[in-house]
Amino acid sequence: MKWFPNLGFQGRRREFEEEIDAHLQMAIADRVARGETPEAARQAAEREFGNIPLVEDVTRDMWGRGWLEQLGRDVRYALRQLRRSPGFTITATAMLTVAICANSTVFSWMDGTMLRPIPGARDTSALVSLQRGERTTPPFSYLDYRDLREQNRSFDGILAYHHDWITLTGGAQPERVYIANVSANFFDVLGIKPMLGRFFLPDEESRPAIPSVVLGYSLWKTRYAADPAIVGKSIDIARHPVTVIGVAPEGVTGAMPGLREDLWVTLDPLGTEGWRMTHRSGGNAVWLNVIGRLRPGVSRGQAAQDLDTVMRHIVAAYPDQHLGDNRITLDPMWRSPFGANGLMAATLPLLLAFAAVVLLLTCANVATLTLVRFVSRRRELAIRQSLGANRLQLVRQMVMEGVLLSLVAGAAALVLTSWTSKTFAWFFPANENPLILNGAMDHKVVIGIAVSSLLVGMLCGALPAWRSSHAPAAEVLKAESASISGGSRNRKLLSGLVVAQIALSLPLLLCSGLFLRTLRNLAGANPGFEQDHILTASVGTNIAGYSREEERLIRHKILDRVSALPGVRVATFTDWIPMTLSHKGEDAYPEGYVPHPHEALQVYHADVGPRYLESLHIPILEGREFTLHDDEKAPRVLIVDQTAARHYWPGQDPMGKRLRVWGSLFTVVGVARNSTHIFVNESPEPLVYTSFFQTGYETIVQVETEGNPADMEPAVENVIHAIDPRLPVFDVRPLRESTQMASSFAVIESALAGMFALIGLVLAVTGIYGVVAYRTQMRTHEIGIRMALGASRVDVLRLVLVQGLWLTGIGLALGLAFALGLTRLIARLFYGIGAHDPATVASVAMLLGTMSLLACYLPAHRAMRRNPVTAIREL
């Protein structure tokens, strides 16, 4: 452009006035030159020029409307159209809002968990979780970790941590907090900078002169009143003085996905467990979770190979300490086996897929409604087309209606999601773990909503618009009655959309049916142990700084006093609660057995006190339970469950056999019946019980009560506090409550699948009703003629019903094929029911079929009752 390209509308206007003025001046000058008086010349020139404002106006039209102005016009037109049919507008917006919100909610849950595995960390996509063999408990010893860290060539850094709980003993009330022992490079590898003070130095990793601690932001806020001068002060952890060196920024919760840590110390600052730093196996030597940050350009596969090589050297150097499978595998953090993400990754993507089906279904529904509207507006469209609107313009304006709907729906979904994203935490019952699972509402969710709104707008706006704009204008205008049912092309599209809705809703219904049955089966399943009259309470003897001797005395006192409480049938100890998503695992192998390379020797393990099995009603099949005499002075003893017995001594009597665990030999004194460890639908893993008074570490008091266990909570807590008021007592709750954790994912799955299926059913039924009702209405005239010519009411009923039956039948057949394929893929999530369970398949197909038929019957019934005379008159 030669002239002022940035001039706005006003600028161009002024410029054009100047141009006109120049025109007039030149005309006047010519006339004056020809001898006219200036006054006469001016009047003549103006007369010749004509109506100046009019010229300005028509010229301005030529400047072309900017795309913005064009958009404005389209939006105004679309708004006018939408205002004219408020029923459609409100229904469609509401449906789209629900569908988009379903997607964004599930996505926000993924975003808050899988996509944000370590809050506050830099570039978590470069982080990988290290796993050795098939272990899921902490897989590495400190020495192995140190060798991997120092000898690899693929990582910018490798950190190690151990998630635990501990007691803050300074101050009036001991408080149980979640702590992690971390390698000195922990925060560096994560890429987190301190908010106050500093983080750990390399020489502080093991046995520093003065142990130091980094506080989490919320602990600093709540327990230390956000003291800005906290750095350098001393606090008591488990009765050890430690120095605060720094405070982590807000939101940082450690490296275990889904779990919160309140403070961090280096790997061995409190000197509680000698084995932790000096051994490669046995005792508590294998205790570290390890996360690495890949060097840029190094793939996960290359890094795994590199570490595998290092690990092979370690195994070759210390073969006795590395029995079993030692291959290294690397997982991205979103499905890290440590923390909650492994479970999330198994559930949430599936739910997102369901939500996507709901969205598709809704699009089909809204597209149906839109198409019906466009068909009934075809006269208007034809007139505008013959007045010179080109097809693209018409389509653009019709698409704008869909886009407006989806934008409003997207905005509404955004508001709704900011609330629903936070409902995720509701699914998890109170438990011993510091779960911080919840949805997150950030730019990713907003982008997700925007993208789905756009897609929805295209699907329910563009598709029907393009189809409708095909109608040849002249035909529509002259032959109103010939295209009475909207032309065969539209009829086919409408039918297709209805079939799609039925076919899409059937899989939703089937899945939700199967999930609900699964949930019922899980609730009704016998886990192999008594859940109902059991109370458990954790006592923090090991984390509050008591000596071994003090701890022993306290435990005996607790056992005596709790047993003596009225209403208590049996009191005992354990260090593990089944069905709480946690388990302890050890390497164990029979005496004299030489394991094959890579053979997995892991067994589940629980330290349990006398009468533990009796209180849980787990039968002893052979031998005996532990007694008070199975203590540190007595020979080490072991009880195996049936799976472990079969695993180690197939076809033999396990009694009296010996098993090597942590380097010591344990003699089998009993065989217990199998019971559920983590999930009701798990495949049985071998489990060994060891005697609590020989090997117990954590102290959980387990009480079998005569009445409701919840009523005993205060009594048990008080009696323990009476022994020593500084004893931290926490996680006091009935066993039934704790074991709900095992079914929480089944609850999530069935709740969401159920909700989605309900939406799907409503959409499918309203969709078929809408189409059949619309078509019947269009055929009112024809039906009137048929009746006048002698068709009976039943004939009319059949006429309309057959149409609906066809659509339903095809939809059901397609949906069934789709559904059966889908459920086979997710069969592992069902329990006690096949993926093709005939009863469930039949009942959901019946339900959908019946509802659809009902939806067809209503318009048919109405048509049947019409008076033929008024029907013929009506057009």
Added chain:
Amino acid sequence: MSEKDQYKNRIELLQGTLDMLILQTLQWGPQHGYGIVQALRLRSGDVLQVETGSLYPALHRLERQGWVQSEWKQSESRQRARYYRITAKGKKQLASDLGRWERIVEAIGSVMYVKPEESES
């Protein structure tokens, strides 16, 4: 060809004629709006009297289409005016407009000047 298309062609024909005349005028050199009116009137022997209400919309549209460019200059009489100049794209358009115009004139001519004996045969 449907009725609607014919209608559209008629509009184009009229627009096209004015566009062609303006572009042809600018072939002889850059000119301002007033100059174009005068030139057309002179060349057509006072037959073509272009209305300003048609001229300015046409000029501005031609500029938007990239067929002419404009710039502010002083005229010989020291009057500042906006001069329009034909572009390469405009010249191509003029050639095609002219070609079409000649075909139409020829076609209309052969309809209007049919010799009686030919029409009888």
